[in-house]
Amino acid sequence: MNKKKIIAAAAAFGVAASLFAVASPANAEPVSNGPVVVGSDTLQDVMNALANGTTTTGSAVRSSAGSAFAASFDATGSVTVQTKSGGPRFGRPNGSGDGVRALSRSIDGQPYTSATPGSPTNVTITGQVDIARSSSGATVVANGPLLYIPFGRDALSYAHSGGANAAFDNIDQATLKGIFECTITQVGGVTVVPVIPQSGSGTRADFISKAGIGTLGACVRVGQEHDTEFLADGTTPFPANAITPMSAAQWVAQNTGAGIDRRGAGVKIGSPIAGTPAVTGTGASMVPNAAFYANSTWGRDTYIVVENARVTSGDPKYDANLARLVSNAANQFANTASVLPTQAGSVKKKFGFLAPSTTTPFRAALRA
Structure with missing residues (x-):
């Protein structure tokens, strides 16, 4: 276990003052009970900041899913995680590929085994992951079940x-x-x-x-x-x-x-x-x-990944709160503007991210 990881001791359920109580946004475990985010270490700290609330820009910024807030799990820490109340414990998704794989198994119900050493094998995690952090893209599949939403450059x-x-x-x-x-x-x-x-x-x-x-x-x-x-x-x-x-x-x-x-x-x-x-x-x-x-070889766009159906209005699986959370509204995950300190894009800039080369999402297949 990495010595730099510390398990957060406090929860923020129903305590208004806790929305921005954490001076450093980097907590090993989430402080709220909304949509679950796992995956890339690259995006981990900035996503924790947006999920838990931050004043790094000088203004209070927190992304929200209706009345709930995202639960962003670090890439490292304990071997296993329990992401939702009453759900199974499964291996902590460590990295982009592992996070997108966990999201895929959450969608299709197939057994999941984390790349984290010592993880339990073949755990059913249906409905346990809502968003994956990814520092890399994927092959475009026109009708694929996953949606890759540009996050930052x-x-x-x-x-x-x-x-x-x-x-x-x-x-x-x-x-x-x-x-x-x-x-x-x-x-x-x-x-x-x-x-x-x-x-x-x-x-x-x-x-x-x-x-x-x-x-x-x-x-x-x-x-x-x-x-x-x-x-x-x-x-x-x-x-x-x-x-x-x-x-x-x-x-x-x-x-x-x-x-x-x-x-x-x-x-x-x-x-x-x-x-x-x-x-x-x-x-x-x-x-x-x-x-x-901007270099074509070494520059890269990063993404948040969701099930396309859940953010598509009119689909039977549509989840308005999840769709709001991953939208480009001022304080939400996909916002890329960095003009005002109240915008999520300004938070991303503080964490070293620039605007992505495109804001157009694309669809992809589930990850095997």
């Missing part, structure tokens, strides 16, 4: 513990490919340690695709995405001279204090594009570099 780079060795700051795409295939073993005259996020991570899948990695080599170690303190077991320190995929938005949030700080001592963010850093500024003043986010 992120960019994928890498973090490293190479210290003052400047060679670690700019590692190009071809070199990254060789490092993770273990055909390149040194950077700047020292042995490099490649660390890939856990199975089920959208960031892992994206990085492998963007870097053109064929087969991960035997030298690659497994970490938890966006954690540069520990490897996947939560206790082994992140190695020296290591590199790992890193969401630029997550790096911004961890530096500004908006999100959970999982930075190891001396770890930096690099860039695979010479002369174009992933972020600019330092500390609380760090912001995304729009030029890096």
